[in-house]
Every structure is written in C-alpha cells, then in structure tokens.
Amino acid sequence: MNEAYEEIIEQCKEAIEGVSRKKMYMDILYEASALTRIYKSRSEESFVLRPELEGFVVRTFKGGRWYEYGLQQVAELKAVVEKLQRLPTQTKKQVALQEFESWSLNEEITGAKPPSEIPIEEKASKVREIFDEIQKADKRVINPIVSYYDTILERIFINNEGCVLRQKIPRTRVFIQPIVKEGSRVEFDYFSESGEVGFEIMDEITSEEIEQLVKNSTDLLASEKTPSGTLPIILDPDMAGLIAHESFGHGLEADQILRERSYLRQYLNKPVASELCMICDSPVEANNIGSYFFDDEGIRAKKTVLVEGGILKNLLHDRYTASVMNLTPGGNGRRESYAHKLHVRMTNTFFEEGDWDLDEMMEGIQYGIMAVRGYFGMEDPLAGGMQVTSKKGYLIENGERTKLLDAITLSGYVLDVLKSIDAVGKGPVKYHGGTCGKGHEDYVPVTTGGPYIRAQKAVVSPG
Amino acid sequence: MKDLNEIIDIIVNRLKSNKIPIWDIYCNHTDIYENQFRKFDIEITRQAVDFYYIIRIFYEKGNNFGVGVVKANSLEPQHLDLFIKQAQQLAKLNKAPKYALPEAGQAYPDIKLAEDKICSDPEGILREKSEELTSVVQDVPQIKPTFGKLRIYISTKALSNSETLAVNDCKTVLFLEYPLKAEGADKLAEFWGRTEVKNLNQLDLQNRIAKWAEIAVDSLHTKVPPPSKSITAIFPPKIVNDAFSNSIGYHATGVALSDGISKFKKGDTIAVESFSLQDNGIMPDGTAVANWDGEGNPQRITSLIEQGVFLNYLFDQKYAKLEKTQSTGNGLRTSDGTIVNSITNLELPAGTESIDELIASVEYGVLIEEFSWLNPSEVTGDFGAEIRNGYLIEHGEKTTPIKGGNLSGNTFEMIKAIEGSSKERITEENYKFPYLKFSGLILSS
Numbered sequence A: 001m002n003e004a005y006e007e008i009i010e011q012c013k014e015a016i017e018g019v020s021r022k023k024m025y026m027d028i029l030y031e032a033s034a035l036t037r038i039y040k041s042r043s044e045e046s047f048v049l050r051p052e053l054e055g056f057v058v059r060t061f062k063g064g065r066w067y068e069y070g071l072q073q074v075a076e077l078k079a080v081v082e083k084l085q086r087l088p089t090q091t092k093k094q095v096a097l098q099e100f101e102s103w104s105l106n107e108e109i110t111g112a113k114p115p116s117e118i119p120i121e122e123k124a125s126k127v128r129e130i131f132d133e134i135q136k137a138d139k140r141v142i143n144p145i146v147s148y149y150d151t152i153l154e155r156i157f158i159n160n161e162g163c164v165l166r167q168k169i170p171r172t173r174v175f176i177q178p179i180v181k182e183g184s185r186v187e188f189d190y191f192s193e194s195g196e197v198g199f200e201i202m203d204e205i206t207s208e209e210i211e212q213l214v215k216n217s218t219d220l221l222a223s224e225k226t227p228s229g230t231l232p233i234i235l236d237p238d239m240a241g242l243i244a245h246e247s248f249g250h251g252l253e254a255d256q257i258l259r260e261r262s263y264l265r266q267y268l269n270k271p272v273a274s275e276l277c278m279i280c281d282s283p284v285e286a287n288n289i290g291s292y293f294f295d296d297e298g299i300r301a302k303k304t305v306l307v308e309g310g311i312l313k314n315l316l317h318d319r320y321t322a323s324v325m326n327l328t329p330g331g332n333g334r335r336e337s338y339a340h341k342l343h344v345r346m347t348n349t350f351f352e353e354g355d356w357d358l359d360e361m362m363e364g365i366q367y368g369i370m371a372v373r374g375y376f377g378m379e380d381p382l383a384g385g386m387q388v389t390s391k392k393g394y395l396i397e398n399g400e401r402t403k404l405l406d407a408i409t410l411s412g413y414v415l416d417v418l419k420s421i422d423a424v425g426k427g428p429v430k431y432h433g434g435t436c437g438k439g440h441e442d443y444v445p446v447t448t449g450g451p452y453i454r455a456q457k458a459v460v461s462p463g
Numbered sequence B: 001m002k003d004l005n006e007i008i009d010i011i012v013n014r015l016k017s018n019k020i021p022i023w024d025i026y027c028n029h030t031d032i033y034e035n036q037f038r039k040f041d042i043e044i045t046r047q048a049v050d051f052y053y054i055i056r057i058f059y060e061k062g063n064n065f066g067v068g069v070v071k072a073n074s075l076e077p078q079h080l081d082l083f084i085k086q087a088q089q090l091a092k093l094n095k096a097p098k099y100a101l102p103e104a105g106q107a108y109p110d111i112k113l114a115e116d117k118i119c120s121d122p123e124g125i126l127r128e129k130s131e132e133l134t135s136v137v138q139d140v141p142q143i144k145p146t147f148g149k150l151r152i153y154i155s156t157k158a159l160s161n162s163e164t165l166a167v168n169d170c171k172t173v174l175f176l177e178y179p180l181k182a183e184g185a186d187k188l189a190e191f192w193g194r195t196e197v198k199n200l201n202q203l204d205l206q207n208r209i210a211k212w213a214e215i216a217v218d219s220l221h222t223k224v225p226p227p228s229k230s231i232t233a234i235f236p237p238k239i240v241n242d243a244f245s246n247s248i249g250y251h252a253t254g255v256a257l258s259d260g261i262s263k264f265k266k267g268d269t270i271a272v273e274s275f276s277l278q279d280n281g282i283m284p285d286g287t288a289v290a291n292w293d294g295e296g297n298p299q300r301i302t303s304l305i306e307q308g309v310f311l312n313y314l315f316d317q318k319y320a321k322l323e324k325t326q327s328t329g330n331g332l333r334t335s336d337g338t339i340v341n342s343i344t345n346l347e348l349p350a351g352t353e354s355i356d357e358l359i360a361s362v363e364y365g366v367l368i369e370e371f372s373w374l375n376p377s378e379v380t381g382d383f384g385a386e387i388r389n390g391y392l393i394e395h396g397e398k399t400t401p402i403k404g405g406n407l408s409g410n411t412f413e414m415i416k417a418i419e420g421s422s423k424e425r426i427t428e429e430n431y432k433f434p435y436l437k438f439s440g441l442i443l444s445s
Helices: A005-016 A074-086 A120-137 A207-222 A237-252 A254-258 A319-325 A358-363 A414-419 B004-017 B077-093 B116-120 B122-138 B205-221 B237-244 B254-258 B317-322 B355-360
Strands: A025-040 A045-062 A065-071 A104-108 A141-159 A164-182 A185-188 A191-195 A229-235 A279-281 A304-308 A348-351 A367-378 A385-397 A400-405 A408-413 A421-424 A430-438 A441-450 A453-462 B023-038 B041-061 B064-072 B143-145 B147-161 B166-183 B188-197 B228-235 B277-280 B301-306 B331-333 B339-341 B364-371 B382-394 B397-402 B406-410 B418-428 B431-444
Touching (some): A005 A141, A025 A074, A025 A120, A045 A120, A045 B077, A065 A074, A120 A164, A164 A207, A185 A207, A207 A400, A237 A348, A237 A430, A367 A408, A408 A414, A408 B406, A453 B431, B004 B041, B004 B147, B004 B166, B116 B147, B122 B147, B122 B205, B143 B205, B228 B237, B237 B431, B254 B317, B254 B339, B317 B339, B355 B397, B355 B418, B355 B431
Parallel strands (some): A104 A164
Antiparallel strands (some): A025 A045, A025 A141, A045 A065, A164 A185, A164 A191, A229 A453, A385 A408, A408 A453, A421 A453, A430 A441, B023 B041, B023 B147, B331 B339, B406 B431, B418 B431
C-alpha cells in the first residue's frame, strides 16, 4: 500500500540527488497498480483483488548502454542508485542521450464512477445480471462468460534532469462471450468495451446489446467457411485498426529501425499507402486505454502523424532512438511494469476518417469479403508480411452482404493492401481496446481503430 | 528480503488473529537477470525482483464454498489485516462449488527444479552465455542479429494451507529470443527464433543458432507457395505444440468438460491409432515441471489419448469434485492468484521414421518451420496462419523455401489425419514432441 505520494516523490528525489547529469543520466519510475477482477462462467465465479502492488525501477545510461534494477523496497533505492553510479563506463561507442527541459505534472483521472468507490457487491451484481441475461436469451447458450477488470495505475517519474511527474489512471474493461452449441458445432461472438473510465462502462451495456450479442453468436452456428483467394475486402473499424497497428505500426517503432529490422526504414517521406490514408498514433485521445499524460521515461505524450496522404511522415520514438536520430520523442517509451524493460510502443493507433458511406463501398464490390470483429494479429517488422484474423465476416456479392462467414485470416504484404485502399469511410473513428505485446511479451494497453475501409487486394483464407 | 517460510508464518499469524478457519497462502519470489541486445551490442543489462503473495480465503455456505483472493506484496500488519478482511468479504459474496483443500502428507515426486550453477552465480552465467551467443553468431556467414534477449529466472515458491500442508521449491528457467537476419544481394530474410528452456544444456547455442541461421539464409530465396485445397504439411515440434496445447490440451481438462465445451468423451476414438498423448507434470526438462501444483497436489503423468482413444481428463481440486473424481495435479496458479485447470507439459511418443524419411514420404507438400502466429481457437480448433518460414516438398525432397501464403485447418481434424511422426523428438518449453505429418490442410496464397 503506497504511502502518500508526496513522500514517495521525496524519497525518489533524495535517492537521486547528487547524481550529476553531466556524468550520467538517471531516472526512477515508481508504480502502484491495483486491480479488481471478476470472472463468471458456467462453472466458475472468481473475485480477485490486488490492492496496490508497488515497484520501482531505477536506470542509468552509461557508455551507450542502459543498466537498470527493478525493486520493491523503497529502503533499497539509495543502495541501488549508488550501485549504478559505480558501474564502469564502457569506452566503446558513446551515444549521448538528449537532454530535455525539466517539467512537472500531477494528474489524476477518476472516471464518472471511480472503480475504487464502487462496492464489490455492486460490481459482482452487474456481472451476474449480464450472465443471467445471456443464459436466458437462448437455449443454445452453453456457457456465458463475463469478465470484468478495473485497474488503477499510479506512476511517478523522477529524473536527474529535474522532472517530477505523477499520473494516476483507471482502466476498466469488460469482455462478454456467449458460447453456444447446436449439434456438435460450438461457436461464439464477443463483445468488449474498455476505456480510461470508471464503472460507468458497465451502465452503458444495454439489454438490447446483450440480446444482439447472443443472436450474433447463434447466427455463427450457421456460418460458412470463408473462401480462399485474393479478393477485394471491406474492413470494419476493428480490422482497419488491427492492420494499422499490428501489420503496419510495429515497423515504425524506431528501435526496429536502429536494429535494421524494419521494411519501412527506406520509406520515410515516400508513399506507403493510398493517398486516401492518414494513420496516427496518439496517447492523448480522451478515454482510450492507450492514453496517458507522460510515458514511462517522462516524455510528454503527443499525437504523431505516421502517414499523411499516403506518405510515411514519422516514426515512433523513445529517448534513446530520438537521441540517435536527433529527433523529438512523442512519448512512446512504455513498460508493462517496473519488472519489464521499456520499449518503443504504440498507444492508440488508427486510420483517420474519410468521406465514403459504407453503402457506397459495398456497391463497388462484385465478389468480395467484409471482415468484421478484429480478433488477433502478428507483426512482421522485417518483411512487412501481414497476418490478421477477424472473428467473422460476410461474403459480398453484387454489392450485397449475402452469407455470414466464420473466422477470416488476411495475409499478404501489408503495403500491397494499404496501397490498394480505394475508399475510407466517414467518421467518427471507432476505437477498440486491447493489449499489445512486442513480439510475444511486454504487454501494454492499446487501442486500435478507424472507420470502414475498402481495399482491392488481400489474401483471404479461413481463420 | 525475508525467507518465504517466515513470510508465510507472518501471514498465518494474521489469519489466526482474524479467526479465519480455511485458507491457503502462495508466495512467489522471482529474481530476473537479463541482457537485451541491439545487433551485437548489449543494449541493456537489467535485474528485477518480483515478490508477491496470494491469500485465498474460503467461506463455507452449505454446499457452496465462497473464495476470496487477494494478491499483494506489503507485509505491514495493518495492511495484512485489511487484505484479509477484503478477501473474507469477497469469499462471503462469492458462490463456488464446495471442495476440499489438499491435505498434508501427500507423496510428492522429488525432482530437482533449480540448477545450482545458475543459483550460485546468475550474473556470471548470464555474462558467459551472452558472450557465447554473440561469438557463435559472429561466426555464421550471411547472418546478422537485429536484437535479442537472454534471461534467467530464479523462482522460489512456497504454499501453505489450513490443512497443515506446507511445501516449497526453487526453480530456474532460461528464456532466449534472437531473431537472425540473412542478407542477400537484394533481399533480407529472417528467422525469429525464441524459446524457453528448463536447463542450461537445453540452450545448446551452437546447434540452435546453426539451425535458425540455416532457415534464415534459405529464406533469402523464398517463393509464395501455390494455393492448394488439400495439402500435406509437416510441422516441427514447436509448431505441433502451438497447434495442440491450447485446443487439444484445453478440451482434455475438467473445466472444458464441466462447461460442456469439451469435444472429447472417455472411450471415444478421436485420433488416428498411432496417436498417444500424455500430460507429464514431472518431465524434468519441461518448463511446467513441478513437484506440486498451484494447490499443493503432486504433479504426475496422465495419459490423455492412447492409440487414438481418449482416456482421461485433467483435474484440479474443484473440477475433480464437480466430476466426482480426484485431482490429477493440474491446478496451476495464475499470476493473479486464481487456480486454472490446465495442462502442464505435453508429450508424444517418438515415431518410427527419421525426419528425412518423413519428408521422403511426401509426394507434394510443405514443411513449416515457423508461422506468423499459429493460434487455433480454443473452442473450435479452427486456425489460419501465415507461413513465415518453410519449404516446399516435391517428390520426397525439400525444395524451394517458402514465405507467405496462409495455411488453414482444424486441430481436431488434424489429429485424425496424422500420417507419420519422426523418431527424433525435441524437448523444450512445455513439450516433448516429434515432427508430425498431417494431410488435408488448405493453403491460400
């Protein structure tokens, strides 16, 4: 349980004072994370509470290399700082880390209904209510799954450039999955909602939405296998966002450029997509779970335009990559926790809106696919390959949705798909919250989004 | 840091003061030592401590058993009292089927889970293996590393419950991620290798890097494979694990049975006759090896499928009670403190053919080395995954390297369409598998 944050700040400042910035860069990140998780399924109901779990990470940059210690006891801070100061400086390649003007901030988001003020009874009751509604909605429901999480993450950042920053952010998520069965076939659709909001997220779920979700799940019992081949596609906002983030965005994380592991390295200020495309990453989108005020190395969060008019404009940076490339970081240095390394990461990544109606987009397709409900994807930063899977979709014939399809996997070369985009839908941009790993670990909350998008060229197959 | 047994004593005292009759306490202290690389240079050297305890309080209500779980790391008495009250409140609210906690005095396997060499000098081992890694890669022509991670975990765990059960253990695990980039005249290719191993000798950097490098260099000459509505594919052990662990493995659990999702019934033939699968919780080289599971039951070997016939489900305490049977030691502790009824390590017997003979038996097909992400649906077993690295097999020979194209199938259908398995098996992560040959997959491109 954390002491008053002022005390933590003082202890961190005291530990780091006397570490000369001229000799080395040093910072301390403190975190206290609290969680409530409720999970209900046919055979399980579990309640987990994680009152504030605390940790610190102290790091220094010496001789072109980072050193860091993750610890849990504030009493150990001074000893760790001393240990880091004593480390020998490498004589090899010296990269100077940029210095930034110091700044201070103290911000808290609470949400309309702060999770910490809602009794667990009320949270459990809402989860049970949704569970019961799903169970009653259709005899074919064999297992209604309802998951609710709220987390409150407090982070304090102090460095020897004079930064003193604090932010406390709630992130609330709900995931609902009615599993249905008919004969031997088992299917499900899902609903998920998340935000930097409080318990009000649960109040916004209506009975109509639950009913529709169950219907969507039972409809999938009659869905057909997706045809294979290179076809025109319409991406719903979920899938558009998944491609912007997973297939495209990971190649723009500047650490991949320094590793010489990004196919996009050669494309800066060159066309990478249709001129209709504008793609951004922005940690300052209100209420989205990928948002924050400062990143985990004290850089002020700001929106970065990645692609404008189809031209690649910017990369995403942390302190180190920005220093090497002599650019300004936009606050994309993130950690899963104090016990994980910081990496260059995306935040809320999305296609900006265009001016097409969905009906107009549909009319232009004789035979194609609409991919709906983003499910998962995987990056290929070196080669620009694409793998994204939707939970379901529709066959489009002569401009009409004709058949419901089971899961769809889109593959191919991502720039081929982006360059073949010939219609970008009207706004507003819809966001979908999720969790992103760098490779297969270091998970951070993100959102992806966009409007509907039409592309003429994607390799489609059953997912 | 206090000894974990002392910490448990502190918490037990608070539980007793608060008059809590049924409880368990799980403590974990993990030390992490890691180097991450940028090309040949070390980008960061880091250490971290991750300590937490989990208190589960149980509350009897007739035939129900409320469970409240709190995870924390503060040992201040006033905090402990507050957490205990919170767990108690959750337990009173919660409705779960009634089951018993494991009792003391069980016969546990006696497997040594930690390597002394690692425990005594983790920083030295990390330094030594990091130097070996970069030195091995420097000697491979056409190959350049892009980034890498080499990590050591030393985890000490202790579990105690109100039935006087008290167990503890220490385990070491190593993690390696090291994508290798091959550079040709006008092309780049990569094999993104990663693994987690139980023992130092399983890292085998010389042979592992040689194998990963060979695939990366071959991938300089890839073509997109032509589409096929029904193709034969050979999967290496790692891909077999990706295919089976979260679909076949899940359907073999008590939770899938109780939730009505399992496709398996005891005694049904669900796979080809040559297919026998076991869950091996005591496999010494498997990362999920342990002497006791997350509830304190002994881990063991359970035969799941024997000669194509489904034999047994895997149970934790709760699902064992629901299905009127005994735990099989498959109650694994999640990081948030709950128990998940899950597989430990999966094992398939060796086949009768060598890998070369397996390839020679394919008239036309693909050998997959890596997908983007083979992630079958846990519920349906359906999957579609982009091929990252692989080879065409033509007239019994590995010919053109391939990249791109999407392989689709269903894991429950695949185990009915196994046409061969290799004599050679690989043990890493939580599997011991041979190469397997399947027919009837769909290749789109």
